[in-house]
Amino acid sequence: xxxxxxxxxxGRKALIRVDFNVPIxxxxxxxxxxxxxxxxxxxxxxxxxxxxxxxxxWGRPLKDIEKKPDLTLADxxxxxxxxxxxxxxxxxxxxxxxxxxxDAASKxxxxxxxxxxxxxxxxxxxxxxxxxxEFAGKLSKLxxxxxxxxxxxxxxxHASTAVIADFFPADKxxxxxxxxxxxxxxxxxxxxxxxxxxxxxGGAKVSDKILIIENLLEKxxxxxxxxxxxxxxxxxxxxxxxxxxxxxxxxxxxxxxxxKADEKGVCIHLPADSIIADKFAADATTxxxxxxxxxxxxxxxxxxxxxxxxxxxxxxxxxxxxxxxxMGVFEMEKFQHGTKAIAEAVxxxxxxxxxxxxxxxxxxxxxxxxxxxxxxxxxxxxxxxxLEYFEGKELPGIAAIKK
Ligand code: AMP
Numbered sequence: 001x002x003x004x005x006x007x008x009x010x011g012r013k014a015l016i017r018v019d020f021n022v023p024i025x026x027x028x029x030x031x032x033x034x035x036x037x038x039x040x041x042x043x044x045x046x047x048x049x050x051x052x053x054x055x056x057x058w059g060r061p062l063k064d065i066e067k068k069p070d071l072t073l074a075d076x077x078x079x080x081x082x083x084x085x086x087x088x089x090x091x092x093x094x095x096x097x098x099x100x101x102x103d104a105a106s107k108x109x110x111x112x113x114x115x116x117x118x119x120x121x122x123x124x125x126x127x128x129x130x131x132x133x134e135f136a137g138k139l140s141k142l143x144x145x146x147x148x149x150x151x152x153x154x155x156x157x158h159a160s161t162a163v164i165a166d167f168f169p170a171d172k173x174x175x176x177x178x179x180x181x182x183x184x185x186x187x188x189x190x191x192x193x194x195x196x197x198x199x200x201x202g203g204a205k206v207s208d209k210i211l212i213i214e215n216l217l218e219k220x221x222x223x224x225x226x227x228x229x230x231x232x233x234x235x236x237x238x239x240x241x242x243x244x245x246x247x248x249x250x251x252x253x254x255x256x257x258x259x260k261a262d263e264k265g266v267c268i269h270l271p272a273d274s275i276i277a278d279k280f281a282a283d284a285t286t287x288x289x290x291x292x293x294x295x296x297x298x299x300x301x302x303x304x305x306x307x308x309x310x311x312x313x314x315x316x317x318x319x320x321x322x323x324x325x326x327m328g329v330f331e332m333e334k335f336q337h338g339t340k341a342i343a344e345a346v347x348x349x350x351x352x353x354x355x356x357x358x359x360x361x362x363x364x365x366x367x368x369x370x371x372x373x374x375x376x377x378x379x380x381x382x383x384x385x386x387l388e389y390f391e392g393k394e395l396p397g398i399a400a401i402k403k
Pocket of ligand 1: 204205325327328329331363
């Protein structure tokens with residue numbers, strides 16, 4: 001497999017699958033992290049003397065328009081990204097208002113070294129998500145080298161993320177720098193972890209995290225469980241959890257996971273106490289309670305001080321840390337303390353030499369919010385893709401380049 005940095009793009013047209021699915025509100029990009037993450041790859045192509053043809057999806061145009069007929073394709077257009085991308089790159093980015101039209105083909109064909117073309121949203125065509133071969137074939141004609149730098153969609157077998165790779169020989173397809181970085185961070189944790197290896201799993205639902213916990217039972221020495229999902233584990237053991245979040249159909253699953261962990265010698269750490277609230281609201285009345293005895297009509301919305309002290313100790317003794325999911329409802333000030341304390345502990349462990357990877361949705365939002373993003377080893381840009389990787393699944397976008 002070709003390493004991106006070993007390839008000379010001089011005179012080449014690189015067709016790069018990026019993930020520019022950035023949040024846009026009232027026409028303004030509110031978080032450009034994903035665009036910035038793709039810049040090193042694009043810049044290397046241009047610096048070598050190549051040109052870049054960028055393709056991405058944005059939202060779910062066809063599905064959303066079906067549900068809300070007042071929306072139009074224009075509401076999903078990537079043209080809204082052109083001026084910001086141009087200023088970040090210092091290059092006037094050209095735009096093709098369709099990804100496979102004759103106009104797109106002629107704009108791609110006439111690109112000069114140093115120039116960049118952005119194609120319109122791939123998901124204007126249903127063929128993209130269907131992984132349609134003919135559609136992938138048309139896209140493939142636009143460039144002479146294929147670069148996949150969209151880790152965020154690597155778990156999808158879509159036309160532009162996986163199927164397209166079959167149209168390029170092995171020496172003309174590769175991962176971009178972001179994808180390489182994401183993969184090496186994930187591999188470091190899953191395959192080269194130094195022990196003790198602690199996985200911190202939080203968030204709302206056990207059902208979303210069963211597969212990842214099961215797979216981590218084969219790898220981790222310790223698994224910390226926090227957030228809303230912890231209460232299902234307490235209820236399963238006969239505890240009173242009041243009105244806390246609980247998946248009653250997962251009580252057996254929780255017990256099975258604990259039994260499996262015991263058999264494998266993996267320590268599952270549950271939070272001993274919680275910050276409890278009389279309602280799910282920012283202005284709720286709060287108190288603290290042991291998780292074994294949360295009063296009726298109260299709900300646990302954050303881990304308590306005993307849990308924080310316990311978890312901090314485990315984290316600070318770890319050499320490898322994976323963190324997915326917040327410890328509480330960190331979006332509300334009264335319930336952010338636990339998640340913030342865990343972010344601090346992960347940062348401290350990292351400073352003391354541990355390798356830490358934060359990824360998968362809300363834990364990334366949390367480290368960004370609390371200012372710890374540059375104090376951990378790696379913050380992943382891939383939500384669902386990272387979760388599936390840690391569930392032990394083969395990601396189609398990765399497999400397509402490797403085969
Ligand atoms: P997930 O997407 O599964 O990682 O879940 C993240 C969401 O879980 C966040 O929006 C949190 O507000 C929410 N959450 C975390 N802890 C709790 C809790 N104790 N009760 C209810 N929701 C929670």
